[in-house]
Amino acid sequence: MIAFPNLSPDIFSFELFGMTIALRWYAMAYIVGLLAGWWIVLRAVRAEHLWRPGSAPLTPEQVERLLTWVIFGVILGGRLGYVLFYAPGQYLRDPLGALRVWEGGMSFHGGFLGVVAAGLLFARKEGVAPLSLGDLFALAVTPGLFLGRLSNFVNAELWGRPTDLPWGVVFPGEAAQDCPGIVTLCARHPSQLYEALLEGLILGALIFWLVWRRGWLRFPGRVMGVFIAGYGIARFAVEFLRQPDAQFVSPGNPLGLALHWGGWGLTMGQILCLPMIAAGLWFILRARASGQAA
Numbered sequence: 001m002i003a004f005p006n007l008s009p010d011i012f013s014f015e016l017f018g019m020t021i022a023l024r025w026y027a028m029a030y031i032v033g034l035l036a037g038w039w040i041v042l043r044a045v046r047a048e049h050l051w052r053p054g055s056a057p058l059t060p061e062q063v064e065r066l067l068t069w070v071i072f073g074v075i076l077g078g079r080l081g082y083v084l085f086y087a088p089g090q091y092l093r094d095p096l097g098a099l100r101v102w103e104g105g106m107s108f109h110g111g112f113l114g115v116v117a118a119g120l121l122f123a124r125k126e127g128v129a130p131l132s133l134g135d136l137f138a139l140a141v142t143p144g145l146f147l148g149r150l151s152n153f154v155n156a157e158l159w160g161r162p163t164d165l166p167w168g169v170v171f172p173g174e175a176a177q178d179c180p181g182i183v184t185l186c187a188r189h190p191s192q193l194y195e196a197l198l199e200g201l202i203l204g205a206l207i208f209w210l211v212w213r214r215g216w217l218r219f220p221g222r223v224m225g226v227f228i229a230g231y232g233i234a235r236f237a238v239e240f241l242r243q244p245d246a247q248f249v250s251p252g253n254p255l256g257l258a259l260h261w262g263g264w265g266l267t268m269g270q271i272l273c274l275p276m277i278a279a280g281l282w283f284i285l286r287a288r289a290s291g292q293a294a
Contacts (some may be wrong), residue, residue, distance in 0.1 A: 001168045001170055001185065001187035002166075002169050002170065002187070004156060004169055004170055007154045007156075009024050009156075010023065010024055011023045011028060024151075025150075025151045026154075028147075029148045029151040030148070032144075033143055033144020033147050033148065034070065034071060034074070034144065036140070036143040036144065037140030038063065038140070040139055041136045044136060044217070045057070045058045045063060045136070046060065050215065050218075057128050057129045057132035057133055058126075058136070062128070065122075069121070070115055073115040073116075076114050077110045077115060077118075078108070079105065079107075080098075080110055081109050081111060081114070082106055082110055084110070085107055085109065085268060086105070086245050086268065087245075087247060109272045115137060119134065129220060131220035131224065132220045134221065134223075134224035135216075135221065135223040137224065137227075138207060139217075142201075142203055142204030142207060143200070143204065145199045145203075145231075146196050149195045149196035150192070150196050153190060156176065157192075158192055158243075159190065159243055160188045160191030160194075161189055161241055161242065162186055163187055164187070168190075169188060169190045170186065170187050189242070191238055191241050191242040194241065195234065198238065199235065202234075203231065207226060210222075210226060211223060221286060222283065222284055222287035225281065225282070225284035225286075226280065228276050228279055228283065229276070229279075229284065230280070231276060232276035232280060233277055235269055235270075236277070239270045242267075242269070244256025244267050244269075248267070
C-alpha cells in the first residue's frame with residue numbers, strides 16, 4: 001500500500017479581519033480548466049483547415065461571450081445536480097445549504113447538463129449551429145476534467161473501494177479508514193487518478209486526434225458524441241471501484257447501490273451514465289449517416 005502524500009488542499013491561505021482567505025487546488029482546477037477550454041476553442045475556430053470553407057460556427061468575439069455562459073452553466077448546473085442527484089433529502093431539510101457552495105458538493109452530470117443548457121441558450125441567441133458548438137465543448141472540456149480529478153485526489157475525497165493491490169492508497173480521515181473487516185490501515189483504490197487518466201488524458205488524446213488529424217469537426221455532432229459516450233463508458237467502469245456517496249450506503253446495501261436487486265445493481269453514477277452512453281452513440285451514428293460536413 002502507498003501512504004497518502006502530505007498534500008494540502010490549499011495553495012495558500014491567510015487571515016484577514018478574522019476570516020481565513022484561501023485559494024484551493026479545486027478552485028484553481030476550475031479556473032485553469034475554463035481558461036484552457038477557452039484557448040482551445042479560440043484556436044479551433046481560427047484554424048480554417050478544420051472546417052469546410054467559411055463554416056466555423058463561432059467568431060473569436062463570440063468565443064469571448066461564450067465563456068461567461070459556460071461559467072454560469074458549470075457552477076449552477078454542478079451544484080444543482082449534486083443537490084438533486086446525490087443529497088435531495090439533506091437539502092430538503094436545509095434548503096439554504098444548497099447555496100453554501102464553499103462547503104463542497106458538485107456533480108459532473110449536473111455541470112454537464114448546465115453547460116448543455118447554457119450552450120443551447122447561447123446558440124439560439126447568437127444564431128450558432130448547436131451541434132458544432134457541442135463539438136467545440138467536447139474538444140475543450142477534457143483538460144478541466146483531468147485537473148478536477150487530480151484536485152479530488154489532493155483533497156483526499158471521492159476515493160475508491162478498499163483494495164489489497166500494491167498501489168492502494170491509505171487516505172486520511174475516519175471515513176476513509178472505516179473499512180468493514182479491516183483492523184489495520186485500510187488502502188483504497190485511487191479512483192480519482194483512474195478517472196483523470198481515462199476521462200482526461202485518454203479521452204482527451206482521442207478527441208484531439210480525431211479533430212486535428214481526422215477532421216471530425218466537419219461532421220456536426222460526431223466529436224460531441226465521442227465525448228459523451230466516452231465519458232459515460234469511462235465513468236461507468238470506474239464506478240465499480242469507486243466508493244459511493246455515504247447517503248447511499250446502509251447495512252443492507254454496503255456497496256451503496258442506488259438501484260439494486262438480488263445483490264446486483266447500479267450506483268447513482270452508473271445510472272446517470274447510461275443515458276450518456278446511449279446519447280453519445282446516437283450522435284456518432286447520426287453524424288455518420290448524414291455524412292454532412294460542418
